[in-house]
Amino acid sequence: MRASAKRLQHSLPLLLASVLAVGMFIGQKLPRYDGHLWVKPASYRLSAAKSPIEEVLQYIEARYVDSVNRLRLQEDVIRLLLSRLDPHSIYLSPEELRMEEEMLSGSFEGIGVEFLVLNDTIQVMSVISGGPSERAGILIGDKIVVVGDSTVAGVGITNAEVIRRLRGPKGSTVRLGILRGQENKLRYFTVERDIIPVHSVDAAYMLDEQIGYIKINRFSATTRQEFMEAMERLVKQYNMKHLVLDLRGNPGGYLNEATDLLSQFFPKGKLLVYTEGRAEPRQEYKSHGRTYFNVDGLVVLVDEGSASASEIVAGAVQDHDRGWVVGRRTFGKGLVQAEYPLSNSGALRLTTSRYYTPSGRCIQRAYKNEENYEAEAQRRLHNGELTDSSVHKIADTTRYFTGAGRVVYGGGGIMPDIFIPLDTSFWTDYYLQVLPLLSSFAAHWLKGQDRSTLPTTATEFVSRYSIPADLSHQLADYAASRGIPFNAQQWQKSRRELQRQLKAHIARQLFQQEGYYRVLNDDDPAVEKALQLLRRGAAPGLK
Numbered sequence: 001m002r003a004s005a006k007r008l009q010h011s012l013p014l015l016l017a018s019v020l021a022v023g024m025f026i027g028q029k030l031p032r033y034d035g036h037l038w039v040k041p042a043s044y045r046l047s048a049a050k051s052p053i054e055e056v057l058q059y060i061e062a063r064y065v066d067s068v069n070r071l072r073l074q075e076d077v078i079r080l081l082l083s084r085l086d087p088h089s090i091y092l093s094p095e096e097l098r099m100e101e102e103m104l105s106g107s108f109e110g111i112g113v114e115f116l117v118l119n120d121t122i123q124v125m126s127v128i129s130g131g132p133s134e135r136a137g138i139l140i141g142d143k144i145v146v147v148g149d150s151t152v153a154g155v156g157i158t159n160a161e162v163i164r165r166l167r168g169p170k171g172s173t174v175r176l177g178i179l180r181g182q183e184n185k186l187r188y189f190t191v192e193r194d195i196i197p198v199h200s201v202d203a204a205y206m207l208d209e210q211i212g213y214i215k216i217n218r219f220s221a222t223t224r225q226e227f228m229e230a231m232e233r234l235v236k237q238y239n240m241k242h243l244v245l246d247l248r249g250n251p252g253g254y255l256n257e258a259t260d261l262l263s264q265f266f267p268k269g270k271l272l273v274y275t276e277g278r279a280e281p282r283q284e285y286k287s288h289g290r291t292y293f294n295v296d297g298l299v300v301l302v303d304e305g306s307a308s309a310s311e312i313v314a315g316a317v318q319d320h321d322r323g324w325v326v327g328r329r330t331f332g333k334g335l336v337q338a339e340y341p342l343s344n345s346g347a348l349r350l351t352t353s354r355y356y357t358p359s360g361r362c363i364q365r366a367y368k369n370e371e372n373y374e375a376e377a378q379r380r381l382h383n384g385e386l387t388d389s390s391v392h393k394i395a396d397t398t399r400y401f402t403g404a405g406r407v408v409y410g411g412g413g414i415m416p417d418i419f420i421p422l423d424t425s426f427w428t429d430y431y432l433q434v435l436p437l438l439s440s441f442a443a444h445w446l447k448g449q450d451r452s453t454l455p456t457t458a459t460e461f462v463s464r465y466s467i468p469a470d471l472s473h474q475l476a477d478y479a480a481s482r483g484i485p486f487n488a489q490q491w492q493k494s495r496r497e498l499q500r501q502l503k504a505h506i507a508r509q510l511f512q513q514e515g516y517y518r519v520l521n522d523d524d525p526a527v528e529k530a531l532q533l534l535r536r537g538a539a540p541g542l543k
Contacts, residue, residue, distance in 0.1 A: 053077060071344075078348075086351050087367050088335045094345040099163065104220045104253055107198055110167040111174065111191045113138065118440050119482060121145070121153045122162055125439050126509075128196060136191045138178065140509065141443040145186060146177025168193050181447065197222075200253075203517040204230035205458075207527070211297075211534050212240040215517055219253030219309040224260040228292065231264070235293045242297035242534040244527065245313070246517075248327060252308025255285070255336075262316050263287040265298060265323075270358075272316045275336050277353030297537065298323030299530040302416060304380060307331035308355075314414045315357030321404040321540050324533050325416045326526055328386060331376075332413035334363025359400040361410025386422040406540065417540055418533075420526045430487045431494035434479045435501065441478050442505040445471065451510075458511040458518045465506075467499040475502060 057077075061070050078091045092100060102108035112131025113124050122144040127134045145153045147165045166174065172193050177186040200223040202215040212234040216223060234240040252258075255273075262272050268289025276282040300314045302325060311330045318325045334355040340348045355363045367373040384391040400408050409415040455461040472495065476486050491498075500519070507515030521527045 082348075082350075086335060087373055088333065088337055088349070089351045090337075090349050092347045092349065095164070097345070097347045099160075102167075103198060104218070105198075107195050108167060109170045109193055110163075110196050111176075111193055112196045113166075115144070115162060116436075116439060117157060117159060117162065118437070120156060122157070123440050123443075125443060131196060132191050132194045136189045138176070138189055138191070139180065139447075141181070141440075141447050143179040144176055145179050146175075146188075148175055170194055199226060199513075201226040201230050203514040204234060205514055205518065206234065206238045206240065207244065207521070207531060210239070210241040211244060211531060212238070212242070213244045213246065213517075213521065213527070215246040215513075216250055218250060219255075219257040219261075221254060221257070223253070223257040227261055228264075231293050231295075241295070242299075243295050244299045244301065244530045244534070246301045247306045247310040247313060248301050248303040248526075249305035250307070250310040251305065251331075252310055252333065255309060255312070258309035258312045259285045260288075262313055263289065264291050264293065265295060265317070266320065267291075270316075270320060272358065273312045274356050274358075275353040276356065277336070277351075280336075280353040283353075297534040299533055300325050301526050301530065302327040302330050302414060303422075304328055304331060304377060304386065304413075306414075307333040311363045311414050312355060312357075314416075315361060315363065318408055318414065318417065318540070319358040319361075319400075319402050321402050321406065324418060324530070324540050325414060326418045326529055326533070327416045327420050328422065329380075329415050330363075330413035332363060332365030334365075357400075357410070357414075359402060359408065359410075361398075361400050361408070361414075363410070363413060365412035381422075381424075387424060389419045389421065402540075404540070418529055420529060423525070426494045426497040428487070428490035428494045430484070430490035431498060433484045434475070434494075434498060437479055437482060437484075438475075438498075438502050438505045439508075441475055442502065442509050444478070445474065446506065446509050454510065458507060458515040461507055461510065461515060462518050462522050465503065467503050471502070472499060 057070065057073060060068055060073065075091065075093060082089045082091055110132075112128035112133045114126035114128075115122050116125050117123075124133075124138060124140055124142045124144065127138055127140055143153070145151065150165075152162070152165070168174065170193055173190050174193065176189045176191060178189060180187055198220065200216055200218050200220045202217050204212070204214045207213050214227065214230050214234075216227065231240075231243075234243075259272050266272070266287040268287055270287040272285050272287055274282055274284045298317060300317050300323060302310065302314050306314065306327075307330065311332075311334065314325050314330060317323045335351045336353040336355060337349040338352045340350060342348060357363065365373075365376075380386050398410050400410050402408055455464050475498070476491065480486055500523075504516045504519035507519045511518075
């Protein structure tokens, strides 16, 4: 079970991270201001402390006027300390570390649902086929009101708290109180937790008779295996010749999974990426030469949400002129973190080196100005970089050269070979408010439909199904019932895109993630450009 990710136009992912800082002030002189009182403390001796920080914590714990949580103070100090270094050196509490490891391990132990906290209520958005919740009888659209002996609706519950309550060891059970449809009486289910897979390949299908498409959402411990299984199916069943690899919104993950994937496109010994730091010597990662499937043309789709391992893939493909990079400048996360376990079962992820592409480009963008770093998404949107190709071209002027002599740019992410602007023509306040409701509305609407009247395959659904006018009106009524008043002018501006997104969410309910991406890719400008390039057959840099 994992919280459903909210998408917006394949782009503009959430890049803002909150950093909790603690300010400490220790007065050493008598205050000069009226109303302040300073007294000399009674004699008090500390036990031996290892550092001034530990001394301060001991004074606070022993003598502070109110009770304090020493562990919380320690964590706050650690987070403040790391925030002065770089944006990616972080402290992970034991619970945070466990959740991170679960997401990257390829599986976790839980009940097997995707959920959304909507109107302070946990709503089931998807039930994993064959998983514990499906076996117990839980359905899409059910509202989880009680977990164990606790009411979880109307109490301001967070996604993290939902995950904490629903996950647990395989074989353990959790009792859920469910509100279904228009019923006003709870149904109770006992769900036995099990191992739930977390897939990193969202979709793999053919765009036409020769060109395949694979969407990867992260680089987890199972990415290479999932990718190879997808490749095998596309090559053996459909005779795929060319590939569109979609890394838009992919935040990265394990370096070795990225380099293993890259090895499928290069002969043995090709430099893919190298790392280097003050205390870390240069370490090179090269292709291992174990290529199992022949792929002629290659296009990698990226955007401002593609980071870290995604940028390594795009940078190697571009530097070696192996394929086209299409989209918008990537995030610019090129710092390498080493993980060090801590005595409290948490971990320190400390930046120890930087990533460099084969041509020598440092992927990392500037981060000395913390405020600007955190506001990068808004800055790019406001300065026009996401929507204007002329602004995009001058975002960075450091010149590097590919193997074929093409000029590429570095120092702040990977600049694509071909720019695809972000379409904001339909953005309105109404659109942005309604968009998060589409998953729940699609599930709600489908419960009342005779599915035998709907297309039975994702391909048919994309080509044959259109959102009827009355369904659009139902969506507007649904939004109004949840506190979003109808705005006729903004609806007209956003209507076509809302209908497209709604069709995609219905497809996801019917055909899983592949259905969702089939709908969105059907008229996606980046996918269309990729098809043009691969059908034309020209290598990067050639007209």
